[in-house]
Amino acid sequence: SQKIEQNSEALNIQEGKTATLTCNYTNYSPAYLQWYRQDPGRGPVFLLLIRENEKEKRKERLKVTFDTTLKQSLFHITASQPADSATYLCAPGGSYIPTFGRGTSLIVHP
Amino acid sequence: DGGITQSPKYLFRKEGQNVTLSCEQNLNHDAMYWYRQDPGQGLRLIYYSQIVNDFQKGDIAEGYSVSREKKESFPLTVTSAQKNPTAFYLCASSMMGGSSTGELFFGEGSRLTVL
Numbered sequence: 001s002q003k004i005e006q007n008s009e010a011l012n013i014q015e016g017k018t019a020t021l022t023c024n025y026t027n028y029s030p031a032y033l034q035w036y037r038q039d040p041g042r043g044p045v046f047l048l049l050i051r052e053n054e055k056e057k058r059k060e061r062l063k064v065t066f067d068t069t070l071k072q073s074l075f076h077i078t079a080s081q082p083a084d085s086a087t088y089l090c091a092p093g094g095s096y097i098p099t100f101g102r103g104t105s106l107i108v109h110p
Numbered sequence: 111d112g113g114i115t116q117s118p119k120y121l122f123r124k125e126g127q128n129v130t131l132s133c134e135q136n137l138n139h140d141a142m143y144w145y146r147q148d149p150g151q152g153l154r155l156i157y158y159s160q161i162v163n164d165f166q167k168g169d170i171a172e173g174y175s176v177s178r179e180k181k182e183s184f185p186l187t188v189t190s191a192q193k194n195p196t197a198f199y200l201c202a203s204s205m206m207g208g209s210s211t212g213e214l215f216f217g218e219g220s221r222l223t224v225l
Binding site: 004032034036041042043044045046049089091093094097098099100101102103 | 152216
C-alpha cells in the first residue's frame with residue numbers, strides 16, 4: 001500500500017543549528033513533493049514544493065532535496081530559531097490525492 | 111481576502127447527535143478535502159470532491175457524509191454512526207489541472223468534542 005513515513009520522534013535542536021527532517025515514501029511515483037508547517041491547533045500551511053526533476057530547492061533558510069532513487073525527500077532549516085518549532089508534514093503530489101504522514105515535530109531550544 | 115473558512119471552531123456534541131461542520135472557500139478552487147487529525151497523529155482523509163455534485167470516499171469515510179452542491183462549499187456531517195468522533199477536523203482546497211501543482215490551502219480547523 002502507499003505510505004508516507006516521517007521521523008516519528010520529535011527532533012530537538014539548539015538555536016542556530018541546522019534541522020534536517022526526512023520524508024520517505026513507498027509505492028508512489030510522485031511528480032513532486034510538498035512540505036507544510038503546522039502549528040498546534042492550526043491548519044497546515046504550504047511551505048515548499050520540489051519537482052522530481054529538481055535535485056534541490058531553496059527558499060530563504062529552507063532547503064528541500066528530492067531523491068527519486070531513494071524515494072526520499074530531506075527538508076533542512078538552517079540557522080534554526082525557536083519560532084521554527086512546529087510540526088512539518090510532507091505530501092506527494094502529481095496525480096495523487098493528497099495524503100500525509102504523521103509529520104515530524106521540531107523543537108528548537110534557545 | 112481569499113481563503114478558506116471553517117466553522118464552528120469548537121463544537122460539543124452529545125452522543126447520538128449528528129453535527130455538521132461548515133467549509134467555505136472563495137479561492138475558486140475545484141477540489142476540496144476533509145481530513146481528521148487525532149492527537150499526535152497525521153492527517154487522515156475522510157472525503158474529497160474534485161467537481162460540484164461529485165465526491166469520493168477517503169480512507170476513513172465510515173460514519174461521515176458530505177455534499178458538494180456549490181463549488182464554494184463542502185460541508186461535513188459527523189453522524190451518530192461515527193464511533194469515535196472527538197477529533198480536530200481540517201478542510202482544504204486546491205486548484206486542479208493545467209499548470210497547477212495542487213498545493214493545499216487549509217482552514218483553521220474545527221475541534222469536535224463528544225460529551
